[in-house]
Amino acid sequence: MDTLLQQIINGLTVGAIYALIALGYTMVYGILRLINFAHGDIYMLGAFVGYFLAFQLGFATGPSLLGLGMVLIGSMIVAALAGMAIERFAYRPVRKYARMTTLITAIGVSLFIENLFVAKLGAAPRAFPQLLREQSYPLFGNAAISKSQILIFAVSVALMLLLQWIIFKTRVGTAMRAVSFNLNSAKLMGINTDVIISITFALGSALAAAGGVLTAQYNPQIDPLMGILTGLKAFVAAVLGGIGNIPGAVLGGLLIGLAETFVVGYGQNVGIPSTFRDAVAFAILILVLLFRPTGLLGSTVQEKV
Amino acid sequence: MKRIALSLTVIAALLAGFACERRGGVGGDNDTGPIKVGYYGDLSGRTSNFGQSTKNGVMMAADEINKAGGINGRQIQILSEDDEGRPEKAATVVTKLIDQDKVIALLGEVASGNSLAAAPKAQAAKVPMISPSSTNPAVTQVGDYIFRVCFIDPFQGEVMAKFAANTLHAKKAAIMEDFNSPYSRGLTEFFESSFKKLGGQVITKQSYTQGDRDYKGQLTSIRSANPDVIYVPGYYGEVGVIAKQAKQLGINVPLLGGDGWDAPQLFELGGEALNGDYISNHYSVEDPSPAIQKFVGDFNSRYKIKPDALAALGYDAMRVLADAIKRGGTTNGPKLRDAIAATKDFPGVTGVITINAERNAVKSAVVLKIQDGKFVYQETIKP
Numbered sequence: 244m245d246t247l248l249q250q251i252i253n254g255l256t257v258g259a260i261y262a263l264i265a266l267g268y269t270m271v272y273g274i275l276r277l278i279n280f281a282h283g284d285i286y287m288l289g290a291f292v293g294y295f296l297a298f299q300l301g302f303a304t305g306p307s308l309l310g311l312g313m314v315l316i317g318s319m320i321v322a323a324l325a326g327m328a329i330e331r332f333a334y335r336p337v338r339k340y341a342r343m344t345t346l347i348t349a350i351g352v353s354l355f356i357e358n359l360f361v362a363k364l365g366a367a368p369r370a371f372p373q374l375l376r377e378q379s380y381p382l383f384g385n386a387a388i389s390k391s392q393i394l395i396f397a398v399s400v401a402l403m404l405l406l407q408w409i410i411f412k413t414r415v416g417t418a419m420r421a422v423s424f425n426l427n428s429a430k431l432m433g434i435n436t437d438v439i440i441s442i443t444f445a446l447g448s449a450l451a452a453a454g455g456v457l458t459a460q461y462n463p464q465i466d467p468l469m470g471i472l473t474g475l476k477a478f479v480a481a482v483l484g485g486i487g488n489i490p491g492a493v494l495g496g497l498l499i500g501l502a503e504t505f506v507v508g509y510g511q512n513v514g515i516p517s518t519f520r521d522a523v524a525f526a527i528l529i530l531v532l533l534f535r536p537t538g539l540l541g542s543t544v545q546e547k548v
Numbered sequence: 549m550k551r552i553a554l555s556l557t558v559i560a561a562l563l564a565g566f567a568c569e570r571r572g573g574v575g576g577d578n579d580t581g582p583i584k585v586g587y588y589g590d591l592s593g594r595t596s597n598f599g600q601s602t603k604n605g606v607m608m609a610a611d612e613i614n615k616a617g618g619i620n621g622r623q624i625q626i627l628s629e630d631d632e633g634r635p636e637k638a639a640t641v642v643t644k645l646i647d648q649d650k651v652i653a654l655l656g657e658v659a660s661g662n663s664l665a666a667a668p669k670a671q672a673a674k675v676p677m678i679s680p681s682s683t684n685p686a687v688t689q690v691g692d693y694i695f696r697v698c699f700i701d702p703f704q705g706e707v708m709a710k711f712a713a714n715t716l717h718a719k720k721a722a723i724m725e726d727f728n729s730p731y732s733r734g735l736t737e738f739f740e741s742s743f744k745k746l747g748g749q750v751i752t753k754q755s756y757t758q759g760d761r762d763y764k765g766q767l768t769s770i771r772s773a774n775p776d777v778i779y780v781p782g783y784y785g786e787v788g789v790i791a792k793q794a795k796q797l798g799i800n801v802p803l804l805g806g807d808g809w810d811a812p813q814l815f816e817l818g819g820e821a822l823n824g825d826y827i828s829n830h831y832s833v834e835d836p837s838p839a840i841q842k843f844v845g846d847f848n849s850r851y852k853i854k855p856d857a858l859a860a861l862g863y864d865a866m867r868v869l870a871d872a873i874k875r876g877g878t879t880n881g882p883k884l885r886d887a888i889a890a891t892k893d894f895p896g897v898t899g900v901i902t903i904n905a906e907r908n909a910v911k912s913a914v915v916l917k918i919q920d921g922k923f924v925y926q927e928t929i930k931p
Binding site for chain 2: 246249250253254256257361365366367368369370373377379381385387389391458461462463464466468469472473503504505506507508509511516517518520521
């Protein structure tokens with residue numbers, strides 16, 4: 244029983260990170276109908292910015308909450324700027340062409356970022372400095388929750404609520420929803436769509452960077468290619484929840500995280516080796532596309548942002 | 549149409565060039581000029597610590613030999629290639645070293661998976677290859693031109709099983725293996741069989757793949773099985789994180805590992821969580837023998853870092869090769885092969901090296917304990 248609870252906590256931790264990244268995929272898709280394949284690399288970039296900030300600001304020497312907060316916010320800002328730059332210089336110039344052009348550009352940007360980092364920093368994993376004094380709190384039996392897991396839950400819930408507030412309670416959010424309904428009509432209504440698209444990229448990228456720093460804190464190994472698989476799974480999460488649908492992305496992320504952890508934890512009992520964890524996300528993707536192409540929460544008249 | 553014709557011509561010309569290159573062949577025994585030795589390893593990939601460290605050992609040995617007048621009056625020239633830790637790249641760079649650079653022998657790789665990809669190329673071209681530290685038995689089984697100067701996994705797995713059963717008095721072991729690595733799977737197999745022979749029991753076996761970031765699912769299953777020790781025969785990049793996450797889950801039994809743990813980065817990743825864990829390794833920098841201390845001192849003053857086992861093995865591999873060239877008096881492939889095969893009682897820093905009929909080195913291993921970011925010598929286990 245305590246093992247089951249522990250596996251659920253483990254799964255939700257991984258899932259919360261997927262959810263944070265999936266939000267970026269889903270928001271950009273909602274507005275531009277573009278799958279931004281470079282998004283997983285923004286997550287990686289966030290982790291690396293956090294790594295360098297921690298050293299530059301002198302927080303790498305010992306755990307401190309202040310340091311963690313500053314590193315987290317700093318890397319979210321840098322990633323937001325990077326996301327806006329990618330949109331401005333890579334996607335905006337080709338936006339007027341067929342959608343496939345932007346998609347291929349996105350793949351190109353992704354490869355560019357990955358290989359730039361490999362070339363500059365090397366592919367060897369680096370150790371992310373410990374900014375949080377690690378401690379475990381027993382729940383019952385053997386089950387325990389660690390400080391970094393609590394941090395992941397707290398920060399991701401806070402960020403998701405903040406996002407919800409921005410989208411539904413602010414003028415920018417209203418404009419974002421308008422753009423997602425119809426870009427051209429929104430333009431005719433006097434909305435500066437370029438700025439709104441920029442803001443969408445900034446928000447999504449900041450969330451991905453937060454995911455990057457939180458993951459690195461939870462499990463301190465970062466490398467330039469860490470965004471590929473995680474990004475793909477977050478994308479699957481977004482599709483599972485219904486791409487373009489914000490609560491769907493969160494639900495999808497948590498489900499993928501749980502599914503993976505259960506394959507690892509219990510798969511062996513039914514003859515599925517733990518190395519099938521990565522296959523599971525994609526098996527789920529195929530099933531979703533076969534039986535419910537719009538995703539769990541998606542509908543044909545969906546509310547997209 | 550014109551453009552297609554042009555590109556076809558270019559391709560044809562290139563192919564012709566390659567063909568000529570190949571026909572030039574290898575094993576040409578020119579007796580003047582430097583002796584070209586190829587080194588290949590992971591210099592920029594996930595295990596680049598291994599490749600870099602080994603290269604440092606190889607370079608230092610080559611420089612020492614050159615300073616002392618070279619081999620029979622000829623200098624050694626090391627041509628180094630980066631395989632990024634990818635098997636397919638290893639095969640490519642080794643082909644380049646053989647065909648284009650015309651090296652007379654190859655040194656590399658660390659990871660067994662990469663050595664296995666490159667060895668067939670060396671074998672086919674009849675260029676002797678000495679792996680400094682690939683411990684999977686299959687590596688030298690590729691052919692009679694493939695050698696190594698380290699012990700092999702059956703022995704390394706047995707060493708840890710013996711240590712767990714006899715010294716730690718462990719009865720129940722859990723195993724966490726790197727599913728895609730021949731090194732890890734080999735060690736797992738041999739640890740398991742030895743541990744069972746010694747009366748122990750393997751109660752659960754979990755796996756991960758290189759590049760995974762979350763191991764809590766596997767570790768939670770291991771925790772519920774309640775083992776006395778956990779054998780994690782992986783590479784440092786993953787192991788450091790595994791140790792940390794195990795401690796987060798309140799697992800306090802020792803983790804046991806192999807030489808794949810030996811890299812300074814292990815401590816950056818795992819930190820205090822690694823305290824009390826044990827590994828089997830090729831040698832210990834704490835060994836008081838004068839030869840080892842001289843090597844450790846020289847290496848430290850040259851690179852400003854203590855040599856890990858891989859550096860020591862790289863150093864030994866280069867010196868075993870040089871010794872064979874000197875004894876055989878030739879760089880001709882088949883003759884050099886025979887000379888390497890005849891290596892007997894060579895005094896290496898990682899032990900006395902004798903190449904046996906399977907082209908493996910027969911040597912003892914040490915068990916080291918991790919304490920506050922250092923490997924502390926525990927005991928030596930003989931074959």
